[in-house]
Amino acid sequence: MAEYLVDIKNERLSFFTPAGEVKALNDVSIHLKEGEVLGIVGESGSGKSVTAYSLMGLTAHPGKLLGGNLNFNGHQIENMTEKEMRKIRGNEISIIFQDPMTSLNPVYTVGNQIMEVIRLHTDKTKQEAKERAKELLELVGINEPEKRLKQYPHELSGGMRQRVMIAIALACEPKLLIADEPTTALDVTIQAQILELMMELKEKLGMAIIMITHDLGVVASMCERIAVMYAGKIIEYGTADDIFYHPKHQYTKGLIRSIPRLDTKEHERLIPIEGTPVDMLNPPKGCPFAPRCDEAMKICLREMPPVTEFGEVHYTQCWLNQKEEMEKGASHE
């Protein structure tokens, strides 16, 4: 079982809202080796954050895990009590949130918030924790760490706060770092700095990273594996090369077509994906992407497509691929 650091199998999770059940995750499987970087890509509401939060046992009310196995570093997450979970959070798995402006508690100093997590998971003394906090601030590239420790979050810039969040996340040298759109709320120039920092730290500390984003550019530069999510399902999964150079699912193709590129010919327009995301309260019966898919077939509207495998890692859930494979198989015979 030690083959994977993270091994999520067939996870199903729903939010029971007053308006009805929202199937946020539907048969999601993800696995990740130590030191690997996985990118989860999808539009808002596709379930990418929910997957990551459930791994930390942070599923928000009224969400409920309905099935599946969540294995992390030998722990069966779905069977763990809140108390056992607390020992893992911030220690073996850490998370960086989207908005650094609101993710730090405004009424405590930066030092207090970093030292808090160090003292919680290690038996360092106050003085040692302070030394470690200083070290961490240096590690994430904050100058004058001594002074910064005494400052409050509102006295720091957005990029600086995100660095502090990273410092907090790395305080106990986690095996897995979840980055939930870590750069979305930042300026473009700062974005690049933060991503660079994360990659640098990954090299140094050797942790695995799950990168959640809707920005394909971010995953392209960072991730070894990429999962594309749509309406609570992983519709395509593969290496960065698979996804960017051999996309198989119509949605992934659409996503890649919609990235601005430098090598496009003059007057060539970007091609957007038409239509709106699925209403998760009333999902379509068949493939959730079918209503927006140019190539949709009758079967697409009726049945959820099965998995089509293209290699060791690369797979999709799409009837078109299924059809091609079947035709290929038929011609071979």
Next chain:
Amino acid sequence: MKENALSFQLKLKPEDFIPATEEEKQSQVIMRESVSFWKDGMRRLRKNKVAMVSLVVIILVMIFSFIVPMFYPYSYKEQIKGANNLGPMEYSAGEQERIDAGEKVFPHIFGTDKMGRDYAIRVMMGSRISLLVGLIATGIILIIGSIYGSVAAFFGGWVDLIMMRIVDIIYTIPDILLIVLLKFALDDPLTRLATVPGFSWINVVGSNLISIFLVFALLYWVGMARMVRSQILTLKESEYVTAARALGVGNGRIIKKHLLTNCIGTLIVTTTLQIPSSIFTESFLSFLGMGVAVPLPSLGSLASDAINGMGTYPHLLFIPAILISLIILSFNLFGDGLRDAFDPKLKN
């Protein structure tokens, strides 16, 4: 392969792989009907049982205090001879004789007070006064408070500083002092004004009641003004106001079109919650003997009058006390319901 086995189980037919038409695709999309802010809020409000029950109670109390007295056989001033201090559903000796003689006498549902007045009609009139004070005073507070607050917030700088200082001063003066002084100060001019043709209605309403309105108008708008000010200060910074300004829209129009419409939700909620607070204050004033003038009753003065006889006639105290609590409670609960339904921050 395992996947293929699965697909064969589904018994795929060649026609399944025919491209789907646009209509077929669209039929799969079940769009939630897009609801406007107001519609959505109303839907949530209707679903809120507590708020709906409160609304029903409010309507019942309104009927009880505005419509029922018109058909009621007794008047709130009428002192029935020999009918002093009757218990609920009791008759005086005189009335008993008339009943014995075959006449029909309307029962004193809540009994009578020490002056022989039917208590049920007095309670109805009392809640009418309390509701009137609550509604009219709140109207006054709403108008003055929102105009004052929005002007202060909109112009900012010195205007804001001075206007808010005035609010602080009004806030600091003990309200009870202002109420009493204003009452005395207004008594004379109001009585004189009542003799002027066209103003004789003052006598009907009573100068005390008008004083109360004026006191509310002068004193209690400050809370509303502060609320509106802070709301507008936040809205003022928003991009669409800057955009409107950049397009050359005038100040008056910005206040009316952009600022007030955007804080209207909060305004409605605050107003609804101000009504019980006004009723509360009026009953408190009446209780201290500073409210409406005799013989006009208000729920507070009824309760106040009944305190001395509490040991012997507790119902005289409890009926108005319970009614006033009920009115305030239902307005509060309804206001809470409105807030839950219309406050965009609470939406989830």
Next chain:
Amino acid sequence: MFKYIVKRIVLGIVTIWAVATLTFFLMNMVPGGPFLSEKAISPQATAALEAKYGLDKPMSQRYFTYMTDALKGDFGDSLKQRGRTVTSIITSRFPVSARLGGSCVLVSMILGIPLGCIAALKRGKFADSLISVVATCGIAVPSFVICTVLMYFLGVKLAILPTIGLDSIKHYIMPVAALSFYPTAYIMRLMRSSMLDVLGQDYMRTARAKGLAGGVILFKHALRNAILPVITYVGPMLAYTITGSFVVEKIFVIPGLGGEFIKAINGRDYTMIMGTTIFLATLVIIMNVFVDIAYKIVDPRIKLK
């Protein structure tokens, strides 16, 4: 900080002056006077009394005399309680009201803050509904109703508690209960809504992601942020409650400052009215400064200016 306090003191003095001036002229312009209502006093005697207290002089002159005396700390003699200075009346009555009001503020905070937190944490559960219903009733029932109901059942029917005065601990129970009802309910509601607000904040999610235990999250991360609105409410409320509640003092016959004030207003005891008003205004302003400082301590984002 020092600059801020100086600024607040100056502003406070200006406000007190404005309040005093407004009260003085309003009070004097209203028809009637302190000696008109007394029976069996001849016009000559009234005139003599007015002359004695300087009421025969023009209003502006009296205003300046009063203000200069007040600046020196002399608030004059009571016009109605002959031979007593306003200061001595206030100092004898205020402690009674302050003890009552102080216990009421204490009770309402001790009950209101934890209950509000519980309601927020158990949102939508039974405990929340129960606390919310109690809180809504608490702000809906006027204090005189609570007073009289308590008095009727506990004082008259069951006769287990004394109904008049403030001589022993037992005497405090009913007035404090009646007086604390509204603020307790208000603090509960305030605490609940601000706690709910805080619980939804991103930094609470960060705290959970750190692996902190529920207690630490609640007491360290949530409470300090959620308590801010309560501070704003409690400051001025303290000022108003310790200066006495008219209703409670009237019903339970407690010799406090509130009743004294009403008596002074109704009897046009000018000096007494002025003295009490200035006293109350000063207290309110001091409390507001305390609130601002407390705010600054709790929330480092606040800049005092």
